[in-house]
Amino acid sequence: MCNFIVTCFVVCITALQAQAGDVARYLKKADSYRLEADAMQVETDVKLFKSGVLDKERLYTVYLKNGRRSLVLMQSAGEKGQKVLMIGDDFWQIMPQSQRPIRITPMQKLLGDASVGDIATMNWSEDYDGSVAGEIDVDGVLCFHLSLTAKNKGVSYKRIELFIAKNDSRPVKADLYVASDKLAKQARFSVASVKGRRQVTAMAIKDQIQTGRETVISYLTRKARSVPDEYYNPMFLTRNDLKE
Amino acid sequence: MKAGTAIATLCAACLSVSQVDASDVSVKAWAIPEYHTLNSASPFAPGAAQSRFGKNRTREEFELRARVWDVNLVATAATTAMEQYKPEYTTFVNELNYDFSLAGERFSLGKKIVSWDVGFGYRPLDLLQQENRRSIVTTTLEGIPYLAWETFSGDSAWMLIYANPGQGRAGVAKNDESVALKYYLRDGTTDWHAVARLSERHHFETGAAISTVPLESLEVHGSLLYQHRFEQQYNSLIGTAGVPLSSGDPMRSQTREHAVTALAGFTLTGEAGFSLLGEAWYDATAYSAAEWRDVKELVSRQAGLLSQGIPPAAVSGNSAYSLHYFDQPNVLKENLLLRLSHRHEGENWEPAVDLLCTPADGGLVTTASLAYSGNHFRVDGGVRQYGGAGGSAYRLLPEERIIYFALQGFW
Numbered sequence: 001m002c003n004f005i006v007t008c009f010v011v012c013i014t015a016l017q018a019q020a021g022d023v024a025r026y027l028k029k030a031d032s033y034r035l036e037a038d039a040m041q042v043e044t045d046v047k048l049f050k051s052g053v054l055d056k057e058r059l060y061t062v063y064l065k066n067g068r069r070s071l072v073l074m075q076s077a078g079e080k081g082q083k084v085l086m087i088g089d090d091f092w093q094i095m096p097q098s099q100r101p102i103r104i105t106p107m108q109k110l111l112g113d114a115s116v117g118d119i120a121t122m123n124w125s126e127d128y129d130g131s132v133a134g135e136i137d138v139d140g141v142l143c144f145h146l147s148l149t150a151k152n153k154g155v156s157y158k159r160i161e162l163f164i165a166k167n168d169s170r171p172v173k174a175d176l177y178v179a180s181d182k183l184a185k186q187a188r189f190s191v192a193s194v195k196g197r198r199q200v201t202a203m204a205i206k207d208q209i210q211t212g213r214e215t216v217i218s219y220l221t222r223k224a225r226s227v228p229d230e231y232y233n234p235m236f237l238t239r240n241d242l243k244e
Numbered sequence: 245m246k247a248g249t250a251i252a253t254l255c256a257a258c259l260s261v262s263q264v265d266a267s268d269v270s271v272k273a274w275a276i277p278e279y280h281t282l283n284s285a286s287p288f289a290p291g292a293a294q295s296r297f298g299k300n301r302t303r304e305e306f307e308l309r310a311r312v313w314d315v316n317l318v319a320t321a322a323t324t325a326m327e328q329y330k331p332e333y334t335t336f337v338n339e340l341n342y343d344f345s346l347a348g349e350r351f352s353l354g355k356k357i358v359s360w361d362v363g364f365g366y367r368p369l370d371l372l373q374q375e376n377r378r379s380i381v382t383t384t385l386e387g388i389p390y391l392a393w394e395t396f397s398g399d400s401a402w403m404l405i406y407a408n409p410g411q412g413r414a415g416v417a418k419n420d421e422s423v424a425l426k427y428y429l430r431d432g433t434t435d436w437h438a439v440a441r442l443s444e445r446h447h448f449e450t451g452a453a454i455s456t457v458p459l460e461s462l463e464v465h466g467s468l469l470y471q472h473r474f475e476q477q478y479n480s481l482i483g484t485a486g487v488p489l490s491s492g493d494p495m496r497s498q499t500r501e502h503a504v505t506a507l508a509g510f511t512l513t514g515e516a517g518f519s520l521l522g523e524a525w526y527d528a529t530a531y532s533a534a535e536w537r538d539v540k541e542l543v544s545r546q547a548g549l550l551s552q553g554i555p556p557a558a559v560s561g562n563s564a565y566s567l568h569y570f571d572q573p574n575v576l577k578e579n580l581l582l583r584l585s586h587r588h589e590g591e592n593w594e595p596a597v598d599l600l601c602t603p604a605d606g607g608l609v610t611t612a613s614l615a616y617s618g619n620h621f622r623v624d625g626g627v628r629q630y631g632g633a634g635g636s637a638y639r640l641l642p643e644e645r646i647i648y649f650a651l652q653g654f655w
Contacts, residue, residue, distance in 0.1 A: 048590050054619075055590075055592070055619065056617075056618070056619045057619060077270040077271070077272075077620070077654040077655050078272075078617075078620065078622065078652075078654040080270045080309055081309060089433070090430075090432075090433060090457070096309070096318070096384065097382050097383065097384045097385060098357065098359045098382075098385060099356070099357035099358070099359050099385075099387075100359035100360065100361070102362065102455070103362075103435055103455045103456075103457055103463055103465075104463070105457050105459075105460060105461055105462060105463050105511070105513055106457075106460040106461075107460055107461045107513040107514065107515065108463075108511070108513050108519070115589050153460060154460070178515060179460070179515060180515060207589075207590065210588065210590070210591075213590055215590065229397075229398045230396035230397065230398070232398070233396045233397070233398060233399065233400075233401055233430075234428070234430065234435065235394075235396065235401035235403070235428045236396055236401070238356075238358075239343045239350070239352065239394070240311070240314070240316045240341070240343050241343050241344075241345070241350075
């Protein structure tokens with residue numbers, strides 16, 4: 001009897017580990033549709049719609065590097081000179097009027113025209129783990145349903161219900177939950193072939209709290225580019241060395 | 245339109261440079277009408293006629309932001325039209341700097357905004373970039389001429405800066421020649437800053453600041469500054485016997501030693517988009533409530549002379565000199581600030597209300613504002629009311645209310 005219980009326990013643990021390994025593998029693969037290298041420069045166009053009418057359009061240049069580092073440069077006329085730096089769970093912002101890098105809280109990064117977290121975070125595998133909750137048809141695509149919880153405290157969403165295509169792990173849909181476990185947004189991903197590689201070309205995010213609002217994030221260009229570590233130092237935000 | 249013409253010329257010049265494309269150039273245009281209500285009950289009111297207090301005005305600004313051959317340029321052309329004054333036209337360079345590397349070290353030279361503190365209502369460590377923190381509309385600051393060496397690691401930085409070269413002791417403190425050193429360290433969720441500065445006016449200044457995020461919704465900050473020497477203006481007629489009038493400027497500058505300025509504050513942001521800022525600070529270089537009582541007594545005595553046949557021009561002129569007491573960055577030593585604002589992601593409206601209180605004399609400044617951000621424009625509007633206990637410095641201000649609008653377009 002004792003041997004049976006131990007065997008069952010070992011089988012369960014092994015199954016859980018295998019599933020965790022599967023989830024990590026699925027997330028890595030899903031990430032590759034947005035991030036094709038460890039360090040990248042991504043030009044992003046963000047359109048904000050209200051009741052289907054374009055309200056605002058903003059352009060951002062995003063630099064990403066391993067170690068959960070992102071640097072966002074605002075490029076639109078009204079925001080030119082603004083920068084947001086994210087290192088793990090820590091965030092800084094600099095405004096052109098005063099040129100001082102100030103720490104902001106994870107909550108503050110959600111404010112503004114569009115969530116910086118949505119623009120600068122393109123990587124689930126470093127921030128989330130979870131389990132395979134099952135298989136489900138989403139818009140005619142057979143998907144794995146991954147139930148993910150944040151493993152880092154600075155992320156915008158504490159829980160994500162992610163649906164990835166069973167055949168190639170491309171992201172199809174994501175339900176994004178904030179700290180209070182309220183469904184905040186629902187994202188759908190457009191995937192197309194760019195330069196011979198299947199990539200997420202756009203992410204349409206419907207606000208579930210302020211209904212009628214939709215943000216469409218389009219990835220205009222992506223290229224592998226690694227800028228030196230010092231560019232991710234908050235004090236470096238005051239410098240203009242970065243050639244875009 | 246002179247300012248507009250100047251900035252249009254600058255734009256054209258930038259765009260004509262072969263290495264600049266349109267995405268490297270952006271322009272902001274501002275129109276800021278302000279309606280000021282005179283506080284005729286203030287004993288300073290006779291002097292207000294010879295000052296900017298209580299006068300309606302409109303300011304228009306054109307700001308050009310460009311990058312030309314790796315040189316960063318921000319320039320402003322402005323016109324100000326104020327009641328009873330001729331319109332003023334000004335053009336100035338906010339920033340014109342070149343950041344470069346040499347032998348593995350980072351250098352920067354030109355003119356640049358150099359802000360160092362972590363506070364909002366007041367910034368003790370802004371030793372170089374000394375600006376009015378209580379302006380009703382935030383426009384781009386004007387930088388300082390400088391030469392700097394910087395070095396960075398992943399989580400620390402040093403900056404050695406030579407500011408306002410060749411200026412010596414200038415007419416205003418912001419333009420003083422000085423050498424300053426800054427150190428920054430990131431330690432997990434905490435930022436540490438340390439500064440030191442040498443200048444003729446202040447001799448030696450040193451300070452430190454901290455900013456930390458203990459919770460996802462909470463940021464806590466503080467700064468501390470020691471100044472070996474500082475200057476304070478005072479009216480030499482205070483405490484004198486006889487008719488309290490002077491035929492010349494009675495304001496004198498005195499040098500004092502050992503000033504400590506400290507600030508502590510927090511920002512709390514909730515999931516619903518509400519942000520609360522709270523700050524308390526002590527500025528040893530500002531006036532005390534007792535010093536305000538002294539100057540109030542003086543200007544009240546001067547105002548009383550109007551009924552004794554003294555020419556009004558003599559009274560108002562002397563009263564106007566004492567208005568320099570309001571020129572300090574902080575009107576009183578002890579200050580408390582609370583600001584509540586709301587901004588949800590993607591939301592165009594941003595309402596805010598802030599209260600600045602001076603507990604030593606019961607003064608209160610209330611500002612309520614509302615901003616709307618569009619795709620290519622932003623509109624700000626608000627009202628600032630000065631008040632509080634009778635006899636408090638803010639109640640003595642010869643202005644009781646400002647209503648303002650700021651219309652901003654950007655391309």
